[in-house]
Amino acid sequence: MTAPTTPILAAGCVLWRPSVSGHGIEIALVHRPKWDDWSHPKGKRKRGETAEACALREVLEETGRRCELGPRLPTVHYTVDGRPKEVAYWWARALDGGFVPTREIDALVWLPPSSAHHRLTQPRDRALLDTALSIPHS
Numbered sequence: 001m002t003a004p005t006t007p008i009l010a011a012g013c014v015l016w017r018p019s020v021s022g023h024g025i026e027i028a029l030v031h032r033p034k035w036d037d038w039s040h041p042k043g044k045r046k047r048g049e050t051a052e053a054c055a056l057r058e059v060l061e062e063t064g065r066r067c068e069l070g071p072r073l074p075t076v077h078y079t080v081d082g083r084p085k086e087v088a089y090w091w092a093r094a095l096d097g098g099f100v101p102t103r104e105i106d107a108l109v110w111l112p113p114s115s116a117h118h119r120l121t122q123p124r125d126r127a128l129l130d131t132a133l134s135i136p137h138s
Helices: 051-063 113-119 123-131
Strands: 009-020 027-034 037-039 042-044 066-078 082-098 107-112
Touching: 009 051, 009 066, 009 123, 027 051, 027 113, 042 051, 051 066, 051 082, 066 123, 082 123, 107 123, 113 123
Parallel strands: 009 082
Antiparallel strands: 009 027, 009 042, 027 037, 027 107, 066 082
8 A cells, every 4th residue: 555645746837829710829628527627637646657658648638639849838836635746747739639528527627827827726737827828839
């Protein structure tokens, strides 16, 4: 059995795409019905999986989109049921694919950064978005 002090390792992305309007970018947010929250796509690492591979897999599973990892973002630390959790994040550009709702993720929205900031449930996710937005994107 794992000691309670062993952190849960996870990875994800602040996923973006060029705006459909042609002006600026849009940020992908996923809705998790279990928690009734809006967040960046992320999930737990599998045994032996690198953080990068986990981030790519989780984005694909939760959004239906492949993505290209960009700059590494700060690792986010918090506690879940008394156990520490560490989530490695990347700023990532969305590529091809399409969203299909699941029991875990029932909705995906693409929003301008200011709207995404307001929609995010957790302050830590808003801070992560602010950090990501300070990175030049092309």
